[in-house]
Every structure is written in C-alpha cells, then in structure tokens.
Amino acid sequence: MYYCKRALFTLLSCFCTTAWAQQPKLDILTDIAPVHSLVSMVAGEQANIDLLVQPNQSPHNFVLKPSQVQSIQRAQLIIILESDVSPAILQYVDSTQSKATVLTIAQSSEESHDWLSPTHAISWLSAISEVLSSLDEANAQRYAQQATHAQNTLHMLQQQLKAQLGPVKDKSFIVYHDAYTQFADAFDLQAPTAIAQSDARTPGAARLLKVRKIAQQSACIFAEAQHNDGYIDTVSEGLDIGHGILDPLGSTIPLGADHYPLMMKNLVDELQRCMG
Ligand SMILES: [Zn+2]
Structure with missing residues (x-):
C-alpha cells in the first residue's frame, strides 16, 4: 500500500508505507547537491548516495581529487549532469574500465543550469527511476511510485513559486553569472543580465560598464553564494538598487530529498524579498 499525506511541500511530510x-x-x-536530492527522492532508503561537488564549491573548472576517485571506484551507479564535471568522470570511468552504470543527464547547453527549472527536474526523475529499476528490478515498482510522487510535488511547487513571483515578473535584475536562463523561463521572469556571461570568462571593463548602465534601470543585483568577488560593487556602487544573494546549489541546506524544494523556495523567497 502506498499512502502519502498531501500538503504543500509534501516531501517534508511524506509517509510512504510500501516496504522495499x-x-x-x-x-x-x-x-x-540538487541532483543528489532528486536521486534521494526516487531511491529513498534503498541507496547510499554520495556527492562529488560539495554545495559550497562551484562545479565549474572541476578537477578530480584522490578522495573523489575513491567515490567513483565504489559506485555502482553514477548520475551526473552534462557539465564541467562530466568529462573528468567519464574519462576516469573509461580509463579504469569501471563497471559502474553511468547516467549522464543532458542539459540545454553545457554551461546551463537546468536543475534550476523544475520542468527539467521533473523529466529527470523519470530517467532516474528507469536506471534504478534496471539495476534493482525487485524494487522497480517502488522507484516508479516515488518518482511519480516527487513529480507531483515538484509540479505543485512550481505552480506555487510561479504565483509567488507573479508581482515581480516584469522587473529586471542582475546576477553574477549566466546561470538563471532556465530558472527565469520556468517562472516566467524577465531573463536576467549576467555580469559574467560565461563561467570561464571574467568580465572586462567594457562588460562592467554595460552592465552598470543596465543596473541603473534594474530592481535588484544578486551576488552568488559560490562566488565571492568585487564585481557586484563595481557594477552597483552609488546606484539605487536592491542587493541580494542567490545560492543555486543550496549550500546551507542539508542533503537529501528535501534539499531541492528548499533550495528552489529559498531562491524564490530571495528574489521576492529583493524585488518586491
Ligand atoms: Zn555556473
């Protein structure tokens, strides 16, 4: 039997009684961490889920460390986004002829941050459920149930957060790096202006000047939890503009099934606070 209490943020209060x-x-x-959370929603207690990039680190310019090599050696299943992280891991898995199954989740572009769109996350849950079922057929039905439940929860979350952002959806805002295109799409927001247009590139003087002009017409400028630099001040000094901090990896939230919905809610709360 499968029973879940329905409430807003049901993941926080879900009692699922089917035995594994x-x-x-x-x-x-x-x-x-967001991918770790999505996998936790589907796998529940039925897996040990390890994390490669800690939430206070940036996944960009990723280099494999010896401790991380051990995690790869241990893994039966590796679930990663197509990003800066994936080439190093795929290369390692290939070179060691590791028997791990690898699920690489395609993103709309390599530098994209598709996890910030619940629409994408919802579709990934099906792929996660399928690969788990292929490795653990006895629990296939349970994985499918958990995935469906998580999809319903994220769908409701998206509707709720979209409504919350309704009053600020036409306001323009500035972010540190180009990570929020999919996020803005998912919640019908104006596409933000990014100071750093690419993760690999630091902004030059001309870019900073251009963004400063846009900042004069913007409601808010957001620094980022994983990047500590002075560009925000350079762009906004002396301007009448709100200041906020976005954390697209949920660095202060405990890992697990609740991580993803809380991370999304924190992002939306911060946008609403700063632009509202
Ligand atoms: Zn990024």
Whole structure:
C-alpha cells in the first residue's frame, strides 16, 4: 500500500508505507547537491548516495581529487549532469574500465543550469527511476511510485513559486553569472543580465560598464553564494538598487530529498524579498 499525506511541500511530510524488497543497497554517486536530492527522492532508503561537488564549491573548472576517485571506484551507479564535471568522470570511468552504470543527464547547453527549472527536474526523475529499476528490478515498482510522487510535488511547487513571483515578473535584475536562463523561463521572469556571461570568462571593463548602465534601470543585483568577488560593487556602487544573494546549489541546506524544494523556495523567497 502506498499512502502519502498531501500538503504543500509534501516531501517534508511524506509517509510512504510500501516496504522495499530486501536487496542490498545501491551505491550511487551524484555530482551536485540538487541532483543528489532528486536521486534521494526516487531511491529513498534503498541507496547510499554520495556527492562529488560539495554545495559550497562551484562545479565549474572541476578537477578530480584522490578522495573523489575513491567515490567513483565504489559506485555502482553514477548520475551526473552534462557539465564541467562530466568529462573528468567519464574519462576516469573509461580509463579504469569501471563497471559502474553511468547516467549522464543532458542539459540545454553545457554551461546551463537546468536543475534550476523544475520542468527539467521533473523529466529527470523519470530517467532516474528507469536506471534504478534496471539495476534493482525487485524494487522497480517502488522507484516508479516515488518518482511519480516527487513529480507531483515538484509540479505543485512550481505552480506555487510561479504565483509567488507573479508581482515581480516584469522587473529586471542582475546576477553574477549566466546561470538563471532556465530558472527565469520556468517562472516566467524577465531573463536576467549576467555580469559574467560565461563561467570561464571574467568580465572586462567594457562588460562592467554595460552592465552598470543596465543596473541603473534594474530592481535588484544578486551576488552568488559560490562566488565571492568585487564585481557586484563595481557594477552597483552609488546606484539605487536592491542587493541580494542567490545560492543555486543550496549550500546551507542539508542533503537529501528535501534539499531541492528548499533550495528552489529559498531562491524564490530571495528574489521576492529583493524585488518586491
Ligand atoms: Zn555556473
């Protein structure tokens, strides 16, 4: 029997009573905390889920460390985004002829941050459920149930957060790096202006000047939890503009199934606070 209490943010209060088939737990490795959270929603107690990039680190310019090599060696299943992180891992898996199953989740572009769109996250849950079921057939039905439940929850969350952002949807805002295109799409917001247009590139004087002009007409400028630099001040000094901080990896939120919905809610709360 499968029973879940319905409430806003049901993941926080979900009581699922179907027992798992008695199987050894899967050892899964994920790249970033939001993906770790989505996998947790589907795998529940039936897996040990490891994390490669800690939430206070940036996944950009990723280099594999010895401790991380061990995590890859242990893993039966590796679930990663197509990003800066994936080439190093795929290369390692290839070169060691590791038997781990790898699920690489395609993003709309390599530098995209598709996890900030619940629409994408919802579609990934199906792929996660399928790969888990292929490795642990006895629990296939349970994975499918958990995935469907998580999809319903994220769908409701998206509707709720979109409504919350309704009053600020036409306001323009500035972000540190170009990470929020998919996020803005998912919530019908104006596409933000990014100071750094690419993760690899630092903004030059001409770019800073251009963004400063846009900042004069903008409601808010957001620094980022994973990037500590002075560009925000250069662009906004002396201007009448709101200041906020966005955390697209949920660095202060405990890992697990609740991480993703809380991370999204924190982003939306911060946008609303600063632009409202
Ligand atoms: Zn980024």
